[in-house]
Amino acid sequence: xxxxxxxxxxxxxxxxxxxxxxxxxxxxxxxxxxxxxxxxxxxxxxxxxxxxxxxxxxxxxxxxxxxxxxx
Numbered sequence: 001x002x003x004x005x006x007x008x009x010x011x012x013x014x015x016x017x018x019x020x021x022x023x024x025x026x027x028x029x030x031x032x033x034x035x036x037x038x039x040x041x042x043x044x045x046x047x048x049x050x051x052x053x054x055x056x057x058x059x060x061x062x063x064x065x066x067x068x069x070x071x
Contacts, residue, residue: 002047004070008055009044011069015062029061 016022023041027034040050059066 005044005047005049008069009041011071012041012044012058012062015064019062021062026058026061030057
């Protein structure tokens with residue numbers, strides 16, 4: 001599971017870079033605090049999981065299908 005979570009992190013960061021979306025912008029769009037978004041991304045980078053709800057929220061903000069984040 002650790003590898004899948006890290007892959008999810010890499011895919012989110014890649015799409016963020018491609019679309020030039022910052023974690024601050026994601027926080028704004030999701031009406032969450034920037035530290036909370038950073039915490040979720042850091043957890044993924046360390047191989048820890050996030051909720052399915054968070055996965056869908058990231059996908060929505062990045063304008064991709066949730067499955068695209070898991071490829």
